[in-house]
Amino acid sequence: MSIAVRFENIVKEFGTVRVLHGVSFELPRGGVYGLLGENGAGKSTLMKILSGYEQPTEGAVFVDGEARVFNNSRAAEAAGIVLIHQEFNLAEDLTIAQNIFLGHEKKRGWWLDDAAMRTETARVLAQVGLDKNPDMPVRHxxxxxxxxxxxxxxxxxxxxxxxxxxxxxxxxxxETEALFRLMGRLHEAGVTIVYISHKLDEVERTTNEVIVMRDGRFVTRRPTAELTRREMANLMVGRELSDLYPPKDPSPAPSSAGAMPRLKVVGMTVPGWAQDVGFEVMPGEILGFAGLVGAGRTELFEGLLGLRPHSVERIELDGHEIRIRNPREAVAQGLTYLSEDRKGKGLHVGFGLRENLTLMALEHYAKPWLRPGDEMRALQTAVKDFGIRTGSLDIRASSLSGGNQQKLALAKVLHPKPKVIVLDEPTRGVDVGAKRDIYFLIQRLAREGHGVIVVSSELMELVGLCHRVAVMRAGRLEAMVDAQHLTEEELISHATGTKN
Ligand SMILES: Nc1ncnc2c1ncn2[C@@H]1O[C@H](COP(=O)(O)OP(=O)(O)OP(=O)(O)O)[C@@H](O)[C@H]1O
Ligand SMILES: [Mg+2]
Known part of the structure; x- marks a missing residue:
């Protein structure tokens, strides 16, 4: 039932930019393969070629020994090859059943066979352990x-x-554990799995072999058990990586010692999500926000930025009371926000890199102060400062690799030179090398006197980076953990309410 794949000399060019330079390797049948590589290494592109979403400029894909050309994803699916995209691909307004059969509708004579599609949907939903009505719209x-x-x-x-x-x-x-169990079952049933991830601990746990790509080239295929995470990371970047986190600076003096907070929030309520939350960030401080998904962290900050209905007793920036009705006002007062949802709220992916970078600044000054030449220079600087990897500066944001989109989004929120920066999941989808760059950048921002807030689901990251971490649970501020007590266990126990 499972299949084997071989790539032979795959070259891919977008316009004049070559992103895959003759990739050749094999995926023997039945394995679980981790595909590793830095942002922009070409992982997604290669897998899109395998699954019919892109066509190679040169080279061939062999499936079970036979050269195959997939002109579209349906052709690949007919051969049993299915890609689940980095950014999902579901039609939000259609039902679960409609999504599952989109483009593959079952018919009875002239008519759609809704009953059969519903039954089949119920069957596969049970297989993946999702207890939902096939008629429910996906957006719910x-x-x-x-x-x-x-x-x-x-x-x-x-x-x-x-x-x-x-x-x-x-x-x-x-949810991740449940997914791994499901992968285990699929593997036992004979499905060959390719797993692309920057989370090396997960790669270590779930795969039998890893394949490393670098700069559009195949580097190596090795049994996972032979490599440590550090070795995986080194293979990805092609050099010895030093420590992931910058050494911590001492915590800035608290307001109780008479210092003035950069940002102070009192009595913030976002109905349904956050209840009476208050906190402050000092100049030079990196304040983390931990909590389980659904604890209300993102919603709290969306409320603060005026993106959600909310009430608040008081917001102070550098000791002055301010009001924020929308993100534009926030930017004007010196507060910017990197959304966790980079595709929806972070970037205008259909626009060019330049427009994306300067859009907020344009909104801020409400006049076209940047001429195209200046904009281009700003973009060149940002590409250099943030290590954005792109063959060309004249592409749409949607053509950047996932991690490079994240770096662009980060460059964008820092462009208006804010005083306080809220970063929601700043390293999601970012490779280890770039993660390290982002951590050092965050530290630099703090050293320059900014107040930095980092919302993250990666506890290691909060522990490695922050001076203090606020833990939210079910919409309330459960604890404020200071530097001396900052460990993963401490954060988990507050986040799950098991701290006694
Ligand atoms: N449609 C396109 N037009 C132009 N360049 C593209 C296009 N699609 C991808 N690229 C470029 O190809 C390169 C490889 O991108 P790809 O998405 O395959 O990287 P990746 O390894 O998946 O990275 P990440 O870990 O960030 O997801 C990148 O430089 C990207 O900008
Ligand atoms: Mg990718």
């Missing part, structure tokens, strides 16, 4: 559930090779 599902619908869709198409591109980026630890 949470991210983890959408993920399961994508996998169910693959099962409905009899996937024999399943490619998952960063499947756990937005999942909670519990």
């Amino acid at each position: 599902l949470i991210v983890a559930e959408k993920q399961l619908v994508e996998i169910a869709k693959a099962l409905a198409r009899n996937a024999r090779l399943l490619i998952m591109d960063e499947p756990t980026a937005s999942l909670t630890p519990g």
Whole structure:
């Protein structure tokens, strides 16, 4: 039932830019393969070629020894190869059943066979363990559930090779475990799996072999058990990586010692999400926000930025009371926000890199102060400062690799020179090398006297980076953990309410 794949000398060019330079390697049948590489290494592009979303400029894909050309994803699916995209691909307004059969509708005579599609949907939903009505619109599902619908869709198409591109980026630890169990079952059933991830601990746990790509080239294929995480990271970047986190600076003096907070929030309520939350960030401080998905962290800050209905007793910036009705006002007062949802709220992916970078600044000054030449220089500087990897500066943001989109989004929120920066999941989908760059950048911002707030689901990251961490649970501020007590266990116990 499972299939084997071989890439032979795959070259891919977008316009004049070559992103895959003759990639050759084999995926023997039945394995679980981790595909590793830095942002922009070409992982997604290669897998899109395998699954019919892109065509190679040169080279061939062999499936079970036979050269195959997939002109579209349906052709690849007919051969049992299904890709679950890095950014999901579901039609939000259609039902689960409609999504699962989109483009593959079952018919009875002239008519759609809704009953058969519903029954089949119920079957694959049960297989992935998602207890939902097939008639429910996909937009009512949470991210983890959408993920399961994508996998169910693959099962409905009899996937024999399943490619998952960063499947756990937005999942909670519990949801991630459930996904791993499902992968284990699929593997036992003979499905070959390709698993793309920057989370090396997960790669270590779930895969038999890793394949490393660098700069559009194949580097190596090795049994996972032979490599440590550090060795994986070194293979990805092609050099010895030093420590991931910058050494911590001492915590700035608290307001109780008479210092003035950069940002002070009192009595913030976002109905349904956050209840009477208050906190302050000092100049030079990196304040983390931990909590389980659904604890209300993102919603709290969306409220603060005026993106959600909310009430607040008082917001002070550098000791002055301010009002924020929308993100534009926030930027004007010196507060910027990097959304966790980079595709929806972070970037205008259909626009060019330049427009994306300067859009906020334009809104801020409400006049076209940047001439195209200045804009271009600003973009060149940002590309250099943030290490954005792109062959060309004249592409749409949607053509950047996932991690490079994240770096652009970060460059964008820092462009208006804010005093306080709220970063929601700043390293999601970002490779280890770039993560390190982002951590050092955050530290630099703090050293320059900014107040930096980091919302993150990666506890290690909060522990490694922050001076203090606020833990939210079920919409309330459960604890404020200071530097001396900052450990992963401490954060988990507050986040889950098991601290006694
Ligand atoms: N449609 C396109 N037009 C132009 N360039 C593109 C297009 N699609 C991808 N690229 C470029 O190809 C390169 C490889 O991108 P790809 O998405 O395959 O990287 P990746 O390894 O998946 O990275 P990440 O870990 O960030 O997801 C990048 O430089 C990207 O900008
Ligand atoms: Mg990718």
